[in-house]
Amino acid sequence: MLGxxxxxxxxxxxxxVTRIWGSSAVGLEFVESVGAAGGLLLMWDDLFFQKRNCYKGERWLCIEGVLTTMKFHCALCLVYGAYGREGKRVVWEELSYIAGLCQVPFCLFGDFNEILQVEDRKEVNSLPATAEEFKEWVQDMQLIxxxxxxRKFTWFRGQSCSRINRVLINIKWAEKVPDIRLKGGPRGLSDHCPLIVEDARVRGGPRPFRSLDSWFTHVGFLRMVKTEWRSLGDAPFPCKLKALTTRLKKWHKDNFSDMDKRLMMFEDEIKKLDTMDS
Structure with missing residues (x-):
C-alpha cells in the first residue's frame, strides 16, 4: 500500500498510477486537488489487497478491504490534516465516524499537522491547545x-522541526499484526520524510526492477533497447528480460553514473542536516 x-x-x-507502480496489477483511489492545492492518492497491489468499500473526505481517503495473504479484513485511511483549529476538529470528527462505520481493524496514516507530545517539536516547552485536543482524540479513539x-522528526523547514507525520492503529489491528514497526525514509527534496511500515517478521525478497524517467529522454535509450532485444533472438521471454536488465545497468552506469553520485551527495547532506536538527 502506498499513500x-x-x-x-x-x-x-x-x-x-501504472507508471508509478511499475505494473498494471494496481488498484487506486484518489481525492482530487482543488486547483493546484491538496490531493490524495492511495495505491495497492491487486494481488495482495482486495477493496470492498471506499470513503472519501476533503482531507482523508479510506479504503476497506481484505489483505489476501493474511485474510485480514481491515481499513486504511490516508490523512492530510487541516491547519486551523476548527478545520482539525472537523477532520477528527469525520475520522471517528468512518472508524465506527467500518467496524474493522483500522490504520490511520499521513500528515496530521499536529504533535502529540512536547518532544515532537524542536524547542517547544508546552503543548498548544490544538495538540492537547489531538491527544485527547487519540486517547478517546484508543489509538496506538x-x-x-x-528518527525524531518528520518535517523540516529552516530551523523548525516537528513530528507531524505518523501512523495510528487501533487495538484490533495491533492484536492481528503485533510485529509491525515504523521507520522514516530519506526525504530527498521534500519537507517531509516518507513513513515506511514493515512487518518485522518479513524479510525482504528480490529487489524490483525500476526505471528512471531520464532514461526515456536520452537520445540513445530506445535505440539501445531495440538493438539489444533483437540481438537476443528467440530466447525465452524471461531470459530476454534478465539479459536486458543486465545491459540496462551497464548503460545506466555509462550514461548516468555522475548523476547517481550527485544525488547520493545531496541525500547525504540532507541526512547530516536532519541528524543535526534531531
Whole structure:
C-alpha cells in the first residue's frame, strides 16, 4: 500500500498510477486537488489487497478491504490534516465516524499537522491547545501511535522541526499484526520524510526492477533497447528480460553514473542536516 499527499492533480488515471507502480496489477483511489492545492492518492497491489468499500473526505481517503495473504479484513485511511483549529476538529470528527462505520481493524496514516507530545517539536516547552485536543482524540479513539525507530522528526523547514507525520492503529489491528514497526525514509527534496511500515517478521525478497524517467529522454535509450532485444533472438521471454536488465545497468552506469553520485551527495547532506536538527 502506498499513500501520496499533495498530488496537486484534479484527475489521476490508471495509466498515471501504472507508471508509478511499475505494473498494471494496481488498484487506486484518489481525492482530487482543488486547483493546484491538496490531493490524495492511495495505491495497492491487486494481488495482495482486495477493496470492498471506499470513503472519501476533503482531507482523508479510506479504503476497506481484505489483505489476501493474511485474510485480514481491515481499513486504511490516508490523512492530510487541516491547519486551523476548527478545520482539525472537523477532520477528527469525520475520522471517528468512518472508524465506527467500518467496524474493522483500522490504520490511520499521513500528515496530521499536529504533535502529540512536547518532544515532537524542536524547542517547544508546552503543548498548544490544538495538540492537547489531538491527544485527547487519540486517547478517546484508543489509538496506538507507532513509534519511529530511526528518527525524531518528520518535517523540516529552516530551523523548525516537528513530528507531524505518523501512523495510528487501533487495538484490533495491533492484536492481528503485533510485529509491525515504523521507520522514516530519506526525504530527498521534500519537507517531509516518507513513513515506511514493515512487518518485522518479513524479510525482504528480490529487489524490483525500476526505471528512471531520464532514461526515456536520452537520445540513445530506445535505440539501445531495440538493438539489444533483437540481438537476443528467440530466447525465452524471461531470459530476454534478465539479459536486458543486465545491459540496462551497464548503460545506466555509462550514461548516468555522475548523476547517481550527485544525488547520493545531496541525500547525504540532507541526512547530516536532519541528524543535526534531531
Amino acid at each position: 501520496l499527499l499533495e498530488t496537486k492533480r484534479e484527475v489521476i488515471t490508471k495509466y498515471d 501511535d507507532l513509534p519511529l525507530s530511526d
